[in-house]
Amino acid sequence: MKTYLTPAELQSALALRDLSDPAQGPHAMSLLLADVTTALERLWSIGVETHRLSPLVATADNYDRLGYSPGDVTRDSRYSRHVSPTVMLRSHTSAGVPALLDPLRAELGRYDRLHALPGLVYRRDSIDRTHVGAPHQVDLWRIKARGLLGPADLEQMMAAVVEAVLPAAAHPDVEWRAAPATHSYTDTGRQLDVLVTQPDGSREWLELAECGLVAAQVLRGSGLDPRRWAGLAMGLGLDRALMLRKGIRDIRLLRSENPDIQAQLLDLSPYRPVSVMPEVRRDLSLVLGSAAEADVELLGDRARTALGAEAELLAALEIRSVTPASGLPPAAVERLRLAPDQVNVLLRLVLQPLDRTLTDKDANVLRDRVYLALHRGRVTELIGG
Template sequence: MASAEYLSPVQLQRALTLRDLTDPAQGDHAIQTLLSTVVDALQGTWLNTVRYVRNPPAVAVRENYDRLGYDPEDVTRARRYTRYISPTVMLRSHTSAELPKALEQYADRTGIDELIVVPGLVYRRDVVDRSHVGEPHQVDLWRIRDTPDVSDEDMLDMIACIVQSVLPGAEWQVTDAVHPYTVGGRQIDVLLDGEWLELAECGRIHPEVLRSSGLDPQRWSGLALGLGLERALMLRKSIPDIRYLRARDPRIAVQMLTLEPWQHVSPLPPARRDISVVVDDEEDEETLGDLIRVALAEDAEVIEAVDLLDSTPHEALPDGARRRLETRPGQSNMLLRIILRPIDRTLTSQEANTIRNAIYRAVHQGPVMELI
């Protein structure tokens, strides 16, 4: 069951009315405090000017992909991963989509050393668990200068400043990463509790991105860094569940107003449901997660996780299982474990079964239905 070609009006309305936690006009949130901490640290280090760019999330496909150097055949463009509104318009998959137009504003200016800050919601098809949502918050931090000499040393200084702002005293390392809109790309990992965790990615702005925005790479240069704000805040405060960032429970909501460490809140008991479904081989945890979120809409908030326990292609199934499930070539039998745990209430058994059935109908593609 592939994702719909384009967003429905209801899906689009929900996406466009979702609260942007980075926007002070929509209420205070610790994400804003963390972002201000990062921006103030960078400005204090570079002594440059700061420009905020905040636009609605519907963007031209050309801005999200083409102007940033993505190959026309790049898998990330596929409808299974991108939320298209029409053939030429989409919900941005990264805040980097706002940068090519933002850079155009510098073409006739001189004496520029500016930090461009682009925060906001981005829209992806992702797994359902305690660390991922379909509409995460991201910020792009791009330093643009009308000199051609921004270097890898400048980039390492930027990385050190950001890590210290997000996680004071944390050990960090960089590894090579490839982005179509940067050169010398790096992934930034931090060491927490003995584990290396990704924090951000960055690089020097690609000359072709500059050139397409009317800036001569012989005269202009800069740095580009993308930071996932949920991940950064959860690491800073040791928050165990990404759903807490939007929780209405007063015990949790008040903690989402500061950068103070997370104080444990007793979780409510979970309801567990395992389902055996037939899906097309092309489906994965990300596309199934998106189907589930779309089907459940607001009720998706009660899902703590959907874990893939096992997947067996049609060809590897025993004959009896093929006959019982009525699978066909190109399909697989997946065993999914659904953990339901609302933040502020306990589900009844009937409510859990209703949600289980809704998830089953959303992802199952076989003719034999097993509802409860």
């Protein structure tokens, strides 16, 4: 059963600033996006069209027309944000592609163009230093008629994007790899990973993009004959790309209101760390209706909603353990008044403001707000006073 966003939740989502859009103010993310599209334009010597589309899309365009199966788990309200039975906030910028392909059926001559679709996407995601519920993404689709596109072209595309995001002149030790991956709207799918050196000197493989050849069924769905039309498709996470480019470890910094941080987000120079505020941790003992409810993405989304404007203080949310009533000592079951089908979940909140020190009292109040939003038990344990 789907659940739908309330008007207030929808309004809040639509009011969020798109950092990739220069019309909404200067930001390093729009500069990085320009570097990526310029690199591909030069590689192929073709025109680039940038489309900034409404984040409200037909559910069919977000899923069905991109080849997702009716039972795909991503359709579930735990992961997507539905507005009505037929409309949702896009979960990927690829949702805008079917409407761009439809008019091309009238093209009878040669055609070769790069379509860039940047913007915010909306997901129910885990809470940590590299994930948020509304990340930025750009879909890069090269569509061509009367000419073939194959794995070699895809390889060139990946190399050009890596160089645009992490120029060798500034990141000489960067390596990349393309692992096979399956996507509903591509053939010869690939996951593009980069091996980067973190600020602490460690080396780590991180996903940068997903890509592949445009699947024949997607072309046919817009009335384009796959014998005449071909394409390359890439989805690039702009938050991750910018963090790698500048050496930023916490995704929340990208929206920081600290003037010392904001000033560094107007260019693509390496980030210089600003004094970090101490973490405050709070462990919660929750009662949930079932083990299925102990989903870190679902709980994270509820925690963000409960905290509202103060959700930015939540640096991480971690499930430490999930224990059914049958696995607890009788005394614990009695104390929690746990029903036989309920579970006890130990949850850790990591609170860390970016611009001030959080007092214990403030942390306890935030802890209680999250607790009341998530707890489903008959006994409450508040500490905020």
